[in-house]
Amino acid sequence: MSDALQVKSGSLRIGDRTPDFEARTTHGPVKLSDYRGRWLIFFSHPADFTPVCTTEFVALARHQDKFEAMGCALLGLSVDSLYAHLAWVRAIEDRFEVKIPFPIVEDPSMAIGHAFGMIDENASDSAAMRTSYFIDPEGVIRATTCYPHNVGRSVDEMLRMLAALQLTDAQDVLTPEGWQPGDDVLAIPALSDQDISREEDWFCHLVKNP
Template sequence: MDNPDMATAPTSAWTPLRIGDPVPDFTARSTHGMVRLSDYRGRWLLFFSHPADFTPVCTSEFIAFARAADQFEELGCSLLGHSVDSLFSHLAWLRAIRDDLGVTIPFPIVEDPTLEIARAFGMAGYGENHSSSVRAVCFIDPEGTLVASTVYPITVGRSVAEMLRTVAALQRTASEPVMTPEGWQPGDPVLLPPDFTADEVLASDRSTSWFFRTGPAE
């Protein structure tokens, strides 16, 4: 990784990455050659991390990501995997998935044997040498800003379908001042921002209509 700020970061204190923060840039080896995170600017990016190769839960997730890759592409969203193991381990893992499970992984996976990338993204604290906490998903907008994130334990598989839905919802709400309700799917109605003046609230026809209003699907 070649971020000078991270290279000089103190080892006694660290700040996790928060929604709205610019994501730290890095350059790393991957299964598709050298990768620089800032090269994805101008596109949405799903950056998802794993604590180790050859693990059952992570293998199931990689298969699901591979099968949904075209759907992410339709949303203009790139996929970038991350595991703390070495590039050699990544390549052997992908070969095993292809040979035994019949699935070819189409997206790059970056290596992070020193946990430097994991620490930069707040997945592991400075001074920690274990990788069990490296199970995050970062939703990054075209400007390189973290707009959503999730963290899961190593025992629970993440839902690729939910990640697709989240990307679509983030794109829908980024284009105009609307919000998406629980379980929203593309094509569903959205929620409108509430009114914030006493006149608007008192003039509303129902007691909930000033803060719970639906808008058109598109």
């Protein structure tokens, strides 16, 4: 994890390039840069065998095919050891009859958590590690979400966010509040005085989804 350790602690922002790291996971050694060329959702959780995180992992596993169909990989992380990860994955499979198909990174020193700003540099535990990073194929952070330890993330919202990011990359449009794939989108507002005077809704104009 040498590359991660060289990064100054502090929250990474939208538009920042992610620091690379190499770490052990439930699927063997992984480098973050291995995911270049495709979308990635890199998400952290406070600890294994916690109830909220267990429900999230079960839901993510059951929606894995939807993320794959959108060209997006999933990568989890917590401060627990690889052995704890493996035991938790096995317990989830036994209890919920679902396999966890994506890797889970171990971060016992919290080096990655600090480097990514998932936790404050002075934090003594991982209670605040509930952040998700939506990373584009170039390794740039395009969106983030951060939840408290007692509120579960929505997998449907993660899929919606990913679809919106991919659409606005491919088309010169905006997505409105509550947008779902297939819904109408917003046109980029006109900038000329002529267009503004001609169109009453120039600043908020819905158009058909391309």
